[in-house]
Amino acid sequence: MKSRPTIVDVAARAGVSKSLVSLALRGDDGVSPATRERIVAAAGELGYRSNALARALRQTRSMLLGVVVASLDNPYHTEVVESVERAAEQHGLSVLLAHGARKAGRMAERLDALGDLNVDGLVVVSSWADPALLQAAARRAPVVMVGRSLEPVAGIDSVNNDDERGAALAVGHLVAAGHERIAHLTASRRPAGLARRAGYEAAMAAHGLAAQVRVIERERDETAGPGLDAALAEGFSAVFARNDVEAFDVLDHAWDQGIDVPAGLAVVGYDDSALALRARPRLTSVHQPRAEMGALAVELLRERWSGRAADRHEVLTPRLVVRASA
Amino acid sequence: MKSRPTIVDVAARAGVSKSLVSLALRGDDGVSPATRERIVAAAGELGYRSNALARALRQTRSMLLGVVVASLDNPYHTEVVESVERAAEQHGLSVLLAHGARKAGRMAERLDALGDLNVDGLVVVSSWADPALLQAAARRAPVVMVGRSLEPVAGIDSVNNDDERGAALAVGHLVAAGHERIAHLTASRRPAGLARRAGYEAAMAAHGLAAQVRVIERERDETAGPGLDAALAEGFSAVFARNDVEAFDVLDHAWDQGIDVPAGLAVVGYDDSALALRARPRLTSVHQPRAEMGALAVELLRERWSGRAADRHEVLTPRLVVRASA
DNA sequence: CTGTTAGCGCATTCAC
DNA sequence: GTGAATGCGCTAACAG
Numbered sequence: 272m273k274s275r276p277t278i279v280d281v282a283a284r285a286g287v288s289k290s291l292v293s294l295a296l297r298g299d300d301g302v303s304p305a306t307r308e309r310i311v312a313a314a315g316e317l318g319y320r321s322n323a324l325a326r327a328l329r330q331t332r333s334m335l336l337g338v339v340v341a342s343l344d345n346p347y348h349t350e351v352v353e354s355v356e357r358a359a360e361q362h363g364l365s366v367l368l369a370h371g372a373r374k375a376g377r378m379a380e381r382l383d384a385l386g387d388l389n390v391d392g393l394v395v396v397s398s399w400a401d402p403a404l405l406q407a408a409a410r411r412a413p414v415v416m417v418g419r420s421l422e423p424v425a426g427i428d429s430v431n432n433d434d435e436r437g438a439a440l441a442v443g444h445l446v447a448a449g450h451e452r453i454a455h456l457t458a459s460r461r462p463a464g465l466a467r468r469a470g471y472e473a474a475m476a477a478h479g480l481a482a483q484v485r486v487i488e489r490e491r492d493e494t495a496g497p498g499l500d501a502a503l504a505e506g507f508s509a510v511f512a513r514n515d516v517e518a519f520d521v522l523d524h525a526w527d528q529g530i531d532v533p534a535g536l537a538v539v540g541y542d543d544s545a546l547a548l549r550a551r552p553r554l555t556s557v558h559q560p561r562a563e564m565g566a567l568a569v570e571l572l573r574e575r576w577s578g579r580a581a582d583r584h585e586v587l588t589p590r591l592v593v594r595a596s597a
Numbered sequence: 598m599k600s601r602p603t604i605v606d607v608a609a610r611a612g613v614s615k616s617l618v619s620l621a622l623r624g625d626d627g628v629s630p631a632t633r634e635r636i637v638a639a640a641g642e643l644g645y646r647s648n649a650l651a652r653a654l655r656q657t658r659s660m661l662l663g664v665v666v667a668s669l670d671n672p673y674h675t676e677v678v679e680s681v682e683r684a685a686e687q688h689g690l691s692v693l694l695a696h697g698a699r700k701a702g703r704m705a706e707r708l709d710a711l712g713d714l715n716v717d718g719l720v721v722v723s724s725w726a727d728p729a730l731l732q733a734a735a736r737r738a739p740v741v742m743v744g745r746s747l748e749p750v751a752g753i754d755s756v757n758n759d760d761e762r763g764a765a766l767a768v769g770h771l772v773a774a775g776h777e778r779i780a781h782l783t784a785s786r787r788p789a790g791l792a793r794r795a796g797y798e799a800a801m802a803a804h805g806l807a808a809q810v811r812v813i814e815r816e817r818d819e820t821a822g823p824g825l826d827a828a829l830a831e832g833f834s835a836v837f838a839r840n841d842v843e844a845f846d847v848l849d850h851a852w853d854q855g856i857d858v859p860a861g862l863a864v865v866g867y868d869d870s871a872l873a874l875r876a877r878p879r880l881t882s883v884h885q886p887r888a889e890m891g892a893l894a895v896e897l898l899r900e901r902w903s904g905r906a907a908d909r910h911e912v913l914t915p916r917l918v919v920r921a922s923a
Numbered sequence: 924c925t926g927t928t929a930g931c932g933c934a935t936t937c938a939c
Numbered sequence: 940g941t942g943a944a945t946g947c948g949c950t951a952a953c954a955g
Contacts, residue, residue: 288927306925328931387648388649613940651932655934656934
């Protein structure tokens with residue numbers, strides 16, 4: 272509302288120069304205890320807080336971390352964001368969150384806006400991103416992509432889970448339970464989806480089974496319609512879905528058709544997001560180690576700040592969380 | 598990464614003063630077309646973007662809008678955030694999103710952090726907030742609360758839907774469908790929950806029916822357990838839940854117990870969030886006009902900037918969206 | 924040692 | 940069209 276007190280106001284009130292206020296408030300030595308106390312008291316009385324903008328402008332570091340997330344409506348994404356935030360906080364970094372980066376145009380705009388604010392680093396949480404955009408952003412601040420790109424993007428670090436291995440875990444579990452007609456349902460032609468699909472196909476082959484991939488187009492704000500029903504009508508005994516959101520849809524449609532899960536149809540999802548616990552029956556799902564992924568993303572940025580030049584692409588190992596659906 | 602080009606670099610390259618660069622780039626008159634073109638070209642070649650921090654520091658306005666949301670895991674909240682963002686963009690405001698304000702301590706910290714960045718205004722999207730915290734934040738920038746507080750907080754504008762009326766819509770719909778044993782399930786002692794409960798009780802009384810409120814404690818990250826089952830065992834013919842999340846739980850537990858919805862149990866939720874479309878059967882729910890709410894929140898801030906001193910508390914009218922669950 | 928002065932960082936604005 | 944002042948906090952160099 273009213274203009275906030277500045278360092279000059281504090282200095283005046285404490286009867287010292289503004290330089291000393293700066294030193295005192297940041298715990299520098301070379302300030303006598305008595306004076307420091309006076310300054311701290313003055314600051315307290317005025318409700319002074321240093322202006323983050325001014326500080327960031329003067330220093331090279333803003334201590335700001337930009338996080339761009341594709342959308343807020345996939346629980347897995349928001350869970351990754353939270354883990355990034357936790358890690359950031361531990362290093363005294365403030366997170367600025369931007370979302371809606373599902374379209375390249377908006378993604379570019381968000382990245383630019385964060386860059387304009389002098390963020391020290393960027394974390395992009397998305398299952399897809401235009402390499403050129405990432406590289407453009409990386410000219411301003413180091414960028415870490417949490418999620419897959421088709422192939423490594425030069426100059427961009429990345430953190431991922433091993434989608435192929437995750438898919439193999441799902442298939443292995445279903446095969447061990449005696450399933451043979453195992454379908455893979457996917458709606459995505461994006462990298463993570465492709466990797467899971469490839470992992471599924473490889474695992475099926477390894478078990479001597481025929482891969483059955485069904486691509487289900489998903490409408491915006493809707494659960495997949497007729498395509499999904501048609502796929503279920505084929506009589507598979509088990510389904511490995513590309514992610515929890517789609518596994519959730521499978522459960523819904525199975526419910527509509529009176530198919531009993533898991534007896535009539537076993538379902539395995541991917542991400543182990545909050546959705547897995549909301550589902551009935553509770554969803555068996557491949558867990559991505561998101562807490563580690565967030566921490567690692569921040570760690571990679573810190574390494575860049577310390578001068579690392581070579582790209583790093585970290586791939587973490589997922590694990591299967593078995594619940595009631597398979 | 599490398600230090601970004603400044604206005605001085607552009608000025609040097611175009612052979613003019615930096616003042617003129619500033620004027621030209623912001624479309625001021627009084628710059629000859631030829632010169633302007635030279636300047637724009639120079640800026641383009643250098644990839645110059647004005648430093649948002651420096652601009653905010655110089656001007657009184659930062660054009661930054663802070664949005665604090667209780668949590669990212671309630672779809673209704675994130676949908677409100679998106680509508681605020683859309684409205685903000687139309688006025689050239691950038692949104693800085695912060696979350697995790699479920700605890701007062703963290704809320705205070707987030708508000709402070711945004712204040713340090715000189716946001717021009719704050720929107721708090723939450724079903725609860727400590728009035729003292731809001732007022733503290735309001736000393737730095739105008740604050741709008743989207744959601745209910747127990748009573749109006751002096752100095753803080755608010756945007757809400759009429760919870761009492763929404764509850765009455767739900768009850769009216771169920772009564773019209775012939776229901777008499779209508780329970781209200783709630784887990785919340787927070788303002789919005791209380792208002793809906795009061796609205797439910799009033800509506801039941803108006804219809805000459807006995808109110809049946811059941812308070813179901815919800816564990817973190819879990820759907821309500823035994824309490825919910827016990828309530829369902831009482832044999833109500835319809836349930837009005839405090840919000841979609843809890844209505845979703847009701848559907849799950851009904852499913853567990855083999856209760857057919859809506860034949861054996863009609864269910865109505867509140868918020869009409871994305872969850873309503875995920876539910877099976879699709880959830881009948883009270884719709885809060887979130888698009889208008891977001892736009893209104895931004896509008897209220899703009900009025901404050903224009904000098905309005907009196908508080909405004911806007912209450913919008915909800916409507917019932919009838920789907921399959923009731 | 925304790926504290927001050929001067930100037931920086933970047934874009935905007937006003938008097939000339 | 941320009942130079943100088945401004946906003947706010949940090950910091951190098953300097954004085955007591």
